[in-house]
Amino acid sequence: MTRSPDPRNTISYRGDDASLVQAQLAALKQQQSQLFADMARGQERFRRLARSVWRVQEDERRRFARDLHDGLGQNITAILHQLEPLAASTRMNSVDSQRIERAIDLCTRALHDTRMLAHMLRPKILDDLGLCAALNWLCRSVSEGSGFAVEVDCIEDLVAANDDLATLLFRVVQEALNNIAKHAGASQALVKLSVRDGQLHLLVADDGGGCDPGVAMAADGLGSGSGLGSMRERLALFGGHLALISSPGDGTQLRAVLPLRGNPEDG
Numbered sequence: 691m692t693r694s695p696d697p698r699n700t701i702s703y704r705g706d707d708a709s710l711v712q713a714q715l716a717a718l719k720q721q722q723s724q725l726f727a728d729m730a731r732g733q734e735r736f737r738r739l740a741r742s743v744w745r746v747q748e749d750e751r752r753r754f755a756r757d758l759h760d761g762l763g764q765n766i767t768a769i770l771h772q773l774e775p776l777a778a779s780t781r782m783n784s785v786d787s788q789r790i791e792r793a794i795d796l797c798t799r800a801l802h803d804t805r806m807l808a809h810m811l812r813p814k815i816l817d818d819l820g821l822c823a824a825l826n827w828l829c830r831s832v833s834e835g836s837g838f839a840v841e842v843d844c845i846e847d848l849v850a851a852n853d854d855l856a857t858l859l860f861r862v863v864q865e866a867l868n869n870i871a872k873h874a875g876a877s878q879a880l881v882k883l884s885v886r887d888g889q890l891h892l893l894v895a896d897d898g899g900g901c902d903p904g905v906a907m908a909a910d911g912l913g914s915g916s917g918l919g920s921m922r923e924r925l926a927l928f929g930g931h932l933a934l935i936s937s938p939g940d941g942t943q944l945r946a947v948l949p950l951r952g953n954p955e956d957g
């Protein structure tokens with residue numbers, strides 16, 4: 691049964707009032723779509739700007755890494771070359787020769803740390819040989835320096851060397867492996883890069899203690915972490931997204947998906 695509307699809740703318009711309201715509604719609709727279009731343009735401008743800032747940061751890191759490697763690194767090597775003949779000299783008393791040995795030891799460690807820092811800032815291998823070579827190098831160094839094994843599954847030439855996507859994916863894997871080393875207590879990890887349906891799929895999985903993904907992703911908002919949050923923001927700048935799949939005691943999977951083409955409007 692249909693009830694007729696309560697006349698107290700009904701506004702009735704005369705013919706000319708109704709067309710005035712319709713015209714106002716149409717004008718409002720147009721204003722609304724204009725606002726949405728302006729907002730979308732503003733967001734795209736913001737993303738373009740954020741990508742440029744990110745590129746400037748990466749260029750700075752590249753320059754700093756080169757200065758560290760070629761400047762400080764070369765100077766420490768030169769000091770080592772000065773010290774080594776002294777250590778081999780037979781004219782030195784035992785106290786002095788112990789001092790020289792200690793100085794050589796310190797220089798060797800400083801040289802190793804300087805090179806490591808330069809590589810982590812911006813591995814030259816990423817620019818020279820591309821993403822897969824850089825990932826293999828990164829996973830090997832992380833494996834050697836921490837207590838878990840890392841397997842890499844990466845098909846060559848997915849993205850060109852010097853491509854933004856190569857840098858982005860390298861940074862995501864770097865942070866994901868840092869997280870495994872810091873939080874997971876894992877014995878094994880896998881880094882897998884593949885292409886499906888024109889999209890790059892990155893998986894970083896570990897067999898560690900796992901976590902609550904909701905809490906982990908929210909940690910950034912609470913100011914207690916920043917890695918996952920900045921990964922997610924950077925991926926979004928290039929049209930990608932991030933998912934963390936985990937449950938306590940059951941390992942963690944970090945999945946990132948990125949359109950292979952990157953940013954058409956950037957050229």
Ligand SMILES: Nc1ncnc2c1ncn2[C@@H]1O[C@H](COP(=O)(O)OP(=O)(O)O)[C@@H](O)[C@H]1O
Nearest residue numbers: 869870873874900901906909915916917918942
């Ligand atoms: N592979 C992982 N295994 C277990 N917990 C993880 C892993 N990755 C991230 N987490 C959890 O997610 C939280 C947020 O990570 P992140 O944003 O990188 O910040 P941070 O590493 O500085 O704590 C971590 O504190 C940790 O609890």
Ligand SMILES: [Mg+2]
Nearest residue numbers: 868869917918
């Ligand atoms: Mg972290």
